[in-house]
Amino acid sequence: MSISSRFAVAIHILALLDINKEGRNTSEFIAGSVNTNPVVIRRVIGLLGKAGLVHTSPGVGGASLARPPREINLLDVYRAVQNDPPGELFAAHDNPNPKCPVGQNIQGTLETVFKQAESAMENELAKVTLDQIIFDLVRGDR
Amino acid sequence: MSISSRFAVAIHILALLDINKEGRNTSEFIAGSVNTNPVVIRRVIGLLGKAGLVHTSPGVGGASLARPPREINLLDVYRAVQNDPPGELFAAHDNPNPKCPVGQNIQGTLETVFKQAESAMENELAKVTLDQIIFDLVRGDR
DNA sequence: GTTATTGTAACTACAATGGTTACAGGTGGT
């Protein structure tokens, strides 16, 4: 299955928080841009807050970036909203038969390969900062 | 969510088909090694067959590798069993608001980044052949 | 204090997955 759209929504939110940093970024306003329900936005912001990417406060307009956009990369965001623990993008099958030479060793073998593939993906995400995303968004708007 | 365990099961099956190429690889036998239901095995073999990685025939013990293990890499296997079309490991959110500068351009921006990350992962998978997997399995058995 | 907004719980609908049973149809040995 594919990676949840929370990731895309989270990037959208963060970009909006920076671009509209002068305005009041209520969950309803953000939901209007993302085109979803305000509660969905609040849930994602909650995850971003727990990860230390945004500061939140109850009451009015309570979210803002916790760091400058240059210091937030997409791997930070990915990890914040992807609740699967790191190293588990790929799922191994459980309990292969230990009496079989394949079953006995397959998990260790796969783990190595899976970790490499996952790391390669994450390294690409880590290369891209929120800064660059925002630049690209604004540029596209001309 | 994580990538379905069909991928791990498929690799297991292919390795077993090669290692036990002298024996009768019935779906029940393979299921014993993978530790699942024979129908699950037949389903995965069906996908591998459609992708041209194995030859299958109804009746007894009907699956064998269609190519030598050196000519099968894990990206082949991944694509065979992952029914999501390529380029959609990451899901974008639909219908962002076109009236908003962020909503208007976010999809194009994300598409580029997502494709890069996905490609990086797939390149790692493409580097690993079934040959190497089998070597690693057999080596671990000593 | 009143109003607007957040944080969170609860519920629903939906899709993907993996396990299971069932069975029609093909294969190979005798």
Add this chain to the structure above:
DNA sequence: ACCACCTGTAACCATTGTAGTTACAATAAC
């Protein structure tokens, strides 16, 4: 030709993750 075995596939179920929605107590700003 017969028979035992196996495949391919459909159908169904339970589980899980996701996203949308309603509701509401708690909190901040004015």
